[in-house]
Amino acid sequence: MPRSLKYALAVIAVLALLPLALVAKARVATSPRPRVHLIFDMDNQPKFKAQSANPLFADGRAMRLPVPGTVARGTLVPQEVATGRKGVQWLEVIPVPVDRQLLLRGQERYNIFCAPCHGYSGYGDGAVQRRAERLEEGTWTPVASFHTETARARPVGYIFNAITNGVRTMPPYGAQIPVEDRWAIVAYVKALQRSQWATLADVPKEVRPQLEVRMREHDGTR
Amino acid sequence: MSEHGRSRWVFPPWVNQLRVVAGVALVVIPVYLVVLVGFGASPRTTDVGYAPEQPVPYSHALHVGQLGLDCRYCHNTVEEAAKAAIPPTQTCMNCHARIRAASPKLLSVRESYATGMPIPWVRVHDLPDYVYFDHSAHVRRGVGCVSCHGRVDTMEVVQQVEPLSMGWCLDCHRNPDPHLRPPELVTSMDWVPPEKPEVYGRRLREQLGIRPSTDCGTCHR
Numbered sequence: 001m002p003r004s005l006k007y008a009l010a011v012i013a014v015l016a017l018l019p020l021a022l023v024a025k026a027r028v029a030t031s032p033r034p035r036v037h038l039i040f041d042m043d044n045q046p047k048f049k050a051q052s053a054n055p056l057f058a059d060g061r062a063m064r065l066p067v068p069g070t071v072a073r074g075t076l077v078p079q080e081v082a083t084g085r086k087g088v089q090w091l092e093v094i095p096v097p098v099d100r101q102l103l104l105r106g107q108e109r110y111n112i113f114c115a116p117c118h119g120y121s122g123y124g125d126g127a128v129q130r131r132a133e134r135l136e137e138g139t140w141t142p143v144a145s146f147h148t149e150t151a152r153a154r155p156v157g158y159i160f161n162a163i164t165n166g167v168r169t170m171p172p173y174g175a176q177i178p179v180e181d182r183w184a185i186v187a188y189v190k191a192l193q194r195s196q197w198a199t200l201a202d203v204p205k206e207v208r209p210q211l212e213v214r215m216r217e218h219d220g221t222r
Numbered sequence: 223m224s225e226h227g228r229s230r231w232v233f234p235p236w237v238n239q240l241r242v243v244a245g246v247a248l249v250v251i252p253v254y255l256v257v258l259v260g261f262g263a264s265p266r267t268t269d270v271g272y273a274p275e276q277p278v279p280y281s282h283a284l285h286v287g288q289l290g291l292d293c294r295y296c297h298n299t300v301e302e303a304a305k306a307a308i309p310p311t312q313t314c315m316n317c318h319a320r321i322r323a324a325s326p327k328l329l330s331v332r333e334s335y336a337t338g339m340p341i342p343w344v345r346v347h348d349l350p351d352y353v354y355f356d357h358s359a360h361v362r363r364g365v366g367c368v369s370c371h372g373r374v375d376t377m378e379v380v381q382q383v384e385p386l387s388m389g390w391c392l393d394c395h396r397n398p399d400p401h402l403r404p405p406e407l408v409t410s411m412d413w414v415p416p417e418k419p420e421v422y423g424r425r426l427r428e429q430l431g432i433r434p435s436t437d438c439g440t441c442h443r
């Protein structure tokens with residue numbers, strides 16, 4: 001075999017390894033470049049999906065913003081339920097049925113939306129609060145505790161309104177949390193407050209002895 | 223005709239060696255092509271590892287991993303809607319109106335908040351337009367976020383970790399047991415089943431009556 005042919009075969013064999021090496025690299029490394037699209041099929045269709053861009057509109061949103069004050073069909077609730085007040089008075093009683101289901105829902109939603117600042121027990125010691133403290137930027141107002149006399153005296157309507165529209169430096173969460181969930185959170189906040197000021201008389205009789213033992217061990221009084 | 227002249231028309235002896243080369247090539251080339259196309263065209267090669275640069279260097283490792291924010295704090299539509307929405311700028315400003323309020327990294331967030339123009343986030347997980355995936359159907363039945371999105375709580379830059387191919391979807395639709403968890407724990411990133419995943423998942427599937435469909439019309443309309 002002529003030498004030139006042998007060399008050519010060797011070069012082809014080595015070059016053939018290159019695509020394999022590229023494939024191997026693509027399988028282990030991340031890449032910011034758009035995905036390789038081998039077969040297009042109808043992967044990208046000329047239609048607009050949720051949160052996609054539409055150059056026809058000045059703001060580029062394919063989804064148009066509803067007119068302020070729009071109420072989606074089937075979501076209209078009585079004024080008191082939607083605002084937490086009757087006339088100018090804060091509601092003193094939660095206007096939806098409060099049961100175990102609602103409290104559990106409230107606990108879950110509280111832990112998602114409120115606990116980052118207010119803390120899981122409501123003392124105002126959430127992870128975001130602690131980070132803001134560490135950063136010492138001077139722009140942060142410490143989160144209030146739910147267990148002060150003032151906080152405990154707040155009517156439920158006030159708490160609902162604080163979630164919906166924000167209060168002082170707290171931002172509004174009305175857009176993030178639906179009405180029912182906001183009342184569930186209110187119910188849970190009330191339960192949290194009760195839990196931190198509970199007396200032995202609040203505990204069912206059957207489990208009281210158990211608790212008394214624990215309290216003596218702990219040397220606690222409350 | 224001279225001796226030399228005639229040899230121009232006769233194959234030289236070394237051509238016999240080419241038969242061996244051709245034989246080897248006949249075996250090696252098809253194997254090579256199958257391996258190359260099989261691995262090269264696989265979504266694990268073309269799609270997994272996609273980590274686009276975002277307009278804001280948002281770190282899930284910080285917000286989820288360190289601060290412990292729940293996925294649903296930002297992606298709050300995930301339990302009700304097909305799409306786990308990218309949050310509006312307002313959600314960022316909930317905290318960043320007062321934390322890192324002057325950070326240059328957050329410039330485009332503040333701009334977006336002031337002008338009302340959306341932040342052009344780049345979509346990482348993008349299914350073909352003929353697939354109608356519904357987040358709520360999966361999340362409410364206890365398929366954890368981590369099953370499809372990986373350990374987002376450790377990612378500085380979000381990347382695709384699963385192929386999101388049809389075969390991959392069907393693997394789970396045919397045998398969901400190892401991927402099920404109690405629906406209230408879907409957002410937990412480090413949850414491990416208390417017993418063998420198949421056994422635990424099977425019990426959950428029977429309790430909750432989960433029957434994933436493999437009909438074409440389930441995902442394609």
